[in-house]
Amino acid sequence: MRRVMGISLMSLVLCACVTINVYFPAAEAREAAREFVENVIGDEAASPPPATPGDGGMAMRPTRFDPWMLLGIGSAQAQAQPDITIRTPAIQAIQSRMESRFSSVLRAQFDSGALGFGGDGMIVVRDPSRLAIKDRVAVNAAVADDNRDRKAVYREIAVANGHPEWEPQIREVFARQWIASARPGWWYQQGGAWKQK
């Protein structure tokens, strides 16, 4: 019994020793998600998306051009490393693809109520009967493409920030952001039930 106790105590001590608390930068993740989502959903009006730098976007800062840099002179200063970055070429490429898909296909279906944001950061075909049959096939394919992109984005953001294990948290943060950024009248899922914003 004492032996068992001893081993238990030992393992407890060991466990205590190897416990590593990794802080998930929730606020930064929220900010990154907000920026990504707003960029994808964009402006409802025909006005182009805000291209002004320095609106708090750590990830969307356009690459600075410094002619001296090309000549090996001057400082290729490193960006202060943010806690959550979405500024990798892969994520940016996916974002712009999602952006054009959203404005060309998906937005109209969010407006019509055929699509909704799921509670898991994905898009759900909520009410296919609102679509003509041919559109239904195209929208289904676009939703499948978009959900593949989303899955890749959540994964890549976690990996790009050096913490693949953050993927579920990133997905959660994004899921909340898609809903928060949804325009009035759009549908979203909460606790399994559909609600209209």
Next chain:
Amino acid sequence: MPWRILTLLLLALAANPAQARTATARIDAIHAAGVELRDVEVRLHWPAQAGRGELRIQAARIEAPALGYRFARVQWQCPLAPPREGAWRCEGPLQGQGGAPMRLAVDLSPASTDARLSRDGAVLSLQRVAASPDATQLELTRVPLLWAQALLAQAWAGGRLAAGTMEGGIGLHTPGDRPLRVEGQLQLAGLGLESDDGTVALGDVDGAVRFDLRVPADAGMLLALDGEIERGEALFGNAYLALGTTPVAFGLDARQLPGEGWTAPRIEWRDGRSLQASGSAGLGGGGALHQLDLQVHSASLAALPDRYLSGWLGLAGLGGLALQGAAAATLRLDAGELQALDLHLDEVGLADPRGRFRIDGLEGDLRHAATGELDSELRWRGGALYELGFGPIRLPLRNRAGSLELRQPAILEMLGGRLRLENFSLVPPGKDAGLRLGFGLALDALDVGRLSRAFGWPEFGGTLSGNIPSARYADERLQFDGGLSVHLFDGRIDVGALAMERPFGVAPTLSADLSLHGLDLLGITGVFDFGSISGRLHGRIDGLRLVDWTATAFDAELHTEPRRGVRQRISQRAVQDISSVGDASFVGSLQGRLIGLFDDFGYRRIGIGCRLANEVCTMSGLHSAGNGFTIVEGAGMPRLQVVGYNRNVDWPTLLERLAAVASGDVAPVMD
């Protein structure tokens, strides 16, 4: 019966023709030809001295329960003239609760009943002959399919007819001792149909059907249906059918089971060379496919993606897939699960429109069963994966309890070498897991030169060999055990910890650890047009991660190691190139500007490190030198030293500079 009622009423009125009279008959229920009328009031009003009277018939309810029709508070009013040769004729508006008004004309005679119901160009005429009271003949002209909604709801509660018209003849047989029978031939135009949940939909279907429906009083319906579809589109779950140009013939025998489900012992589908299918099926209460036995044959697969597969392909991200060749399959589903699949392919070609893969001359058999052992073999003539072409393969397969294995190793010729595939096992996606794939891979002398040509890299010669005893694919991740070895530039690069994510999906990623052994720098600098450096390069690139074939992270450390008999020289141009790339300056006994006086320099060591993360490369060198780091440590006279000062370099900028160096766009800069 109606004829008799009218005659009786008229006889009652005939008593005194000089006064205005009204006769009313109230009848609790009338049963005729499967139709029941309740609380009927027949009122005949005949003004004094008038040549015609006014007939009004009201019914609280009219029901045809077997066909699913129910109407409430129906009223029909029409002017009635005295019968001519014993036949009554009356025509007037018909109004039911909640319905649009129609026009009903009735001819009643002792021998026959004719009725004509019309609205907006749609005409439904009915004829019954007294001699055969059990048979009613209906003729339809441009009748909206919506009128058949109640009948459809009897067979399928969740189905809604949305649009279209029908034209043709229907026979209604209502013998007292046998089941009600409806048979006929209809031309359908613009049929639109939709299930409540939106999973099944038909749109703009033009075609013709012949049907025979029996509705026994105490059992489910029996249906025999044959027809042709000229054009139209249909959606069943994720399957989307777009039919047109050539008509499709179909046939179906079906029986409704107690508890809402259906069984279809005969299903036929004849779509020319594209698809011929026959079999049987069983549907559960909710319309879900429970059981299916199907033989499918396609003499030409080319039209299949457009006509039948676009829904599935779109979901899989394979929209636009080009198919050719011929195929036949038999498949069996039980309890909604695939039990057996027997696929025969003949000269099949597959090509991804985005150029991710291509397979030519795929043929042979694939047999799959949920239980037991089955052998089959597939072969292909060649193909390509991205830019990499490959040769023929023979895949001797064995199905073992639902998983698919290779009976013998398969050899594939690729990039001038050989690739040996063994211990292959594939578990198809099931209820609780996606596709799982495992295999071992041995690479023998693949030509790196061809590989680099295929990817548009600078061309360098070498061979790629290695052994990956086990690779596993699950959850979109491909994990390799073991390692590869690339023989390049008279040295070796070992590749370990190789893994891929989403190999065919969005932003495919590849990660690996590389270690470099004794690479000939002269060869490397020659290929990359980077001045010229002689010596041997060693080092490692750990945690390399390519996303979309672009490096996003690694931790690299490269250095030279002296080797007996190898001179260590660096050319003036290489020094300048290193400087412009590494943002370095020259330090040493020599003024930077004097460098131009010499063609090359001896060096003792070169070392450079880059840790890429977050688009920033953190640079390091052989060792620290003041607030910089030494990249090149010179030897002999003139003694050269290259020191970098900028530890954090923007990675895209670095790549730009490298590209500029390779294209010779960089002017030397002297401090």
